[in-house]
Amino acid sequence: MLRIIALTLCLAALACTGCTSRSSSEKHCVSTAEAAAPSVEYHEHWHNDRLYVIGCSDELAKFKKAGHLPYTKTLIGGGPNGKTVVIENRTKINGDKAAAAAYNKALFAAYNEQYPFYREMKHDGRIYVLGNSATFKSFLTAPHLAYTKTYIRKGDNNETLIFEHEKKGNDLLKRLVRRYNEKHGSTLNY
Secondary structure: OOOOOOEOOOOOOOOOEEEEOOOOOEEEEOHHHHHHHHHHHHHHHEEEEEEHHHHHHHHHHHHHHOOOOOOEEEEEEHHHOEEEEEEEEOOOOEHHHHHHHHHHHHHHHHHHHHHOOOEEEEEEEEEEEEHHHHHHHHHHOOOOOOOOEOOOOOOOOOOOOEEEEOOOOOHHHHHHHHHHHHHHHHOOOO
C-alpha cells in the first residue's frame, strides 16, 4: 500500500522540498531556502510485516531496492493492528543537521496524523487503553489515570477495560473506543 500525502510546513529556511538531480544520475532530497512553504512527502510501504514510513520518493525507491534504511525510529506495536512501524530518521540533509531534524519532525507528525497514539497496557489484571504519549510515559512510572471510563468484564478474556478520558469532551474516549472495537471486534459504546 502506498499513500502519498503532502504535508506543508511553515519552516522559513530548512526542509526537504522534493527531489533534484546531482551531477551523477542519483536523485536526493535537498534543503532549499527558496520555497516559501516547503513540504515533505509521505510514503507508507509494508515490508516483512512492518509499516515503513519514508519521506521522499527517492528514499522509497532505494528502500525497495535494498530492503533497509540507514537510520530509523522504530515503534514496536505502534502501528495499525499492533504492527511495528519503522520511520525514516535522517541525521543530515546535505550536511545540515537542522534540516534533518525538521524533516524528521515533519515526517513523524505526518505519521501521527495518520495513526494517532494508541496503547493497551495490562496492569493488575486490567487493560488500560491510552491515547496520549505523555500519559503513557507517566503511566509507566505511576500506573494511575486521572479521568477514566471503565467497562467491567468487557475485555477479550473478561478483563476490566479502563480507557483514558479527558476532563472535558469525549473526543479522546470516542477515538480510543473506536480503535479498540476495530482491533478486537468489540461493540463497546462511548
